[in-house]
Structures are given as structure tokens and as C-alpha cells.
Amino acid sequence: MSYKHFLAKILAPVLALSCSGVITLLQLSKVAYIQAEISQAKPRAVYLLETEQEEANLALIKHLPNFGFDNLIADWSFLRFLQYFGESDARQQIGYALTPKYFEVFVSRNPQFIQPYKFMSPATAA
Numbered sequence: 491m492s493y494k495h496f497l498a499k500i501l502a503p504v505l506a507l508s509c510s511g512v513i514t515l516l517q518l519s520k521v522a523y524i525q526a527e528i529s530q531a532k533p534r535a536v537y538l539l540e541t542e543q544e545e546a547n548l549a550l551i552k553h554l555p556n557f558g559f560d561n562l563i564a565d566w567s568f569l570r571f572l573q574y575f576g577e578s579d580a581r582q583q584i585g586y587a588l589t590p591k592y593f594e595v596f597v598s599r600n601p602q603f604i605q606p607y608k609f610m611s612p613a614t615a616a
Contacts, residue, residue, distance in 0.1 A: 537580040541588060544574065548591045552598065564600030567592060568610075575613055590614045 551567055571592040575581070593610045 531579060534583050537584050540580070541584060544570075545588055545591065548588065548595055552591075552595050556599070560599045561603065564596050564603060567595045567599065568606045571596070571606075571610065571613075575609075586613065 547570075548567075551563060554563065556563060571589070574588060574592065575586070589610075593614050596606065596610065
């Protein structure tokens, strides 16, 4: 067995493992930062400000010209609704006031796309 062949067989796995280890260490620090950021609850005023901004965004989306992209706008608004609805810390502090507005935007843009209705209809019922 030649020296080059030996190096190729040993060096490649060692290099791959060391690179994987370095990437893992770098990602662990980022994960720790994100977990620390998540554990800090935002004050109610921040959530209220975010809600006002989102309400303004919904009003804009509702009155935007469609340019033939109603389905895309409806899908995008549904994805934004899922993010809004899933933010449990904010919803516990300030409630679900924007849920019907998301539903209005979605239904006005694409009334035939009924799969998201099963998510949105119970969320708007109060």
C-alpha cells in the first residue's frame, strides 16, 4: 500500500469528521443564543405594537391590486395567519383580535381553496 493511498483512505474521513465537529460547535452556540432569546418574554407593549403593525399590513394586503396573483396572496396571508396564531406567548397576553381579519383577506382572495378553512374557521369562532 502506497503512502498516498494510505493518506487518501485515512485523511478524508478524519477531515470530514473534524469539519462536522466544527460545524456542530458553531451551531450549538447559535442554538443556545436562540433558546435564551425565546425564554425572555416580551413586554405587552411590544406585542401591542406588533399587532398594530400586522393590522396595518393586513389592511394593505386587503386593498392591494392582485395583478392576477389572488391565489398567491391568499396563500401568503394564510401562512402569516399560521405564524400569528402559533405565537402562543403573544396570544396569551393580547388575544386573537386579528384572526377574523386574516380570514377576510384569505376568503376574499381565494374562496375556492377550502383546505385552510378547517384551520381558520375554528380560530375565528368565539
